[in-house]
Amino acid sequence: MQLTKRLLMSVVALGIAGAMSGTALAADTIAIITPSHSNPFFKAEADGAAAKAKELGYATMVLVHDDDANKQSELFDSAIAAGVKAIILDNAGADASVAAVQKAKDKGIPSFLIDREITTTGVAVSQIVSNNYQGAQLGAEEFVKLMGEKGNYAELLGKESDTNAGIRSQGYHDVIDQYSEMKLVAKQTANWSQTEAYTVMESMLQAHPDIKGVISGNDTMAMGAYAALEAAGRKDVIVVGFDGSNDVRDSIKKGGIKATVLQPAYQQAQNAVEQADKFIKTGSTGLDEKQLMDCILINADNAEKLETFALKP
């Protein structure tokens, strides 16, 4: 009773944009904490986890941390106070999140990480992450091929606090930099944001009108960049994204954006809940903590099969 009241109060106090479903304390609850659902990727993750949790008989507590490590820490306090049995987390910073996950562990609540790694092992039970580096290499190989192995290009970087921003950039450059005629003329962060990418792309185009390609750290930025290119009458510029969103799929089908890389977000979230369930029931997942899932190149050949971060058979 008191617990419920306290939780509800903290939910109100924090203005959490999540939702509690079911009777939270009647059934066992799994907390699902991700970045903002304004990016469909994170929404797909949360939906995938929630669907699997319900299927396995759990109530869910769906929360968003908006990439703010302090807020994430408060959400962990709420989840701990609510007595959740497990936490599914797409974290708000590789270093900054270790303390929050440790805090839950100290209270006997296991965490199962998806999408992003943290820098310490032995704190979370599972870290199921997309092989961002492998995916970035796929994207870069396609980009280089589309560019004919040469020409001026720009890169849009993700949010610096997100470890995947760096991993993808590294994966891109490990491929592209091996081609001496590929020239990086501009490189800037647009913080995973579509609107920011639009503005950044506009100024990049002004400074470098001879640009032939843009490689982007994610799909929302690719969408923003392509919109700016289209507005400037530069639909000839080759744009490659990352994530495998339905928006980019539709753009590929119309001959806009040329390629993206699918991260199996929905599947990953479902796997995390399955592992949490097994851990709750048996005390072990039977798997390694760190698990890499490969990404898949999406272009005009297979875009049709893509739906909500999964490939239809």
Next chain:
Amino acid sequence: MKITTLFVASLLAASVSGCKLVKTGDGEAAADPIAESVETTFDAKLVPALTEKAVDLATLQNAIKGSLDKAGESYGTRVGGAGGGWNFPVKGTATVLEDTRASTKAGVAEIDVDGDGKADATLQLGPVVKGSALRDTTNLYDFSTFRDQIEYAKLGRALNDKAVSKLPAADTELKGKKVDFVGAVVIRSASEKPLITPVSIEVAP
């Protein structure tokens, strides 16, 4: 295990707080652990492990025609979840139909294994090599022991570079030659043409 880690961590903490770290010479202590791992494992462990377990490519391709998963269970290792594939150590003898190194950095040799005059597999010659088949095909390199994907990826790249350095030099035209090869490959679907990362290619006399 955990106690050891804690113990080492506290020792490290003690040494950091207790004394000043002085850089010596040109940084012997800061030697690249990945380069070191490649040096100590490539010839001594990886090549022997691949050679020992390698399945003949023609045998593998026949098995895959039956069922990729069955072929995988017999000869390979599953890596990378749903988007991943089966990793196989492979070997074979083939005729090189084409050598693309003069026209692209991601140079390859298109090879004919069954003698029908058509390419049925591809050997990556580099210098740009795709994928991490060399890293993933044996159990020598465990992701859990790496700080993050970048470190693990650097190892994959370093193994590829090392492999390329052992292949016939770019000025040795391979087209038309008969070659023996050993390497590793990832197969994601039964219909794909294997893209093999070789650790050795010997030109038959």
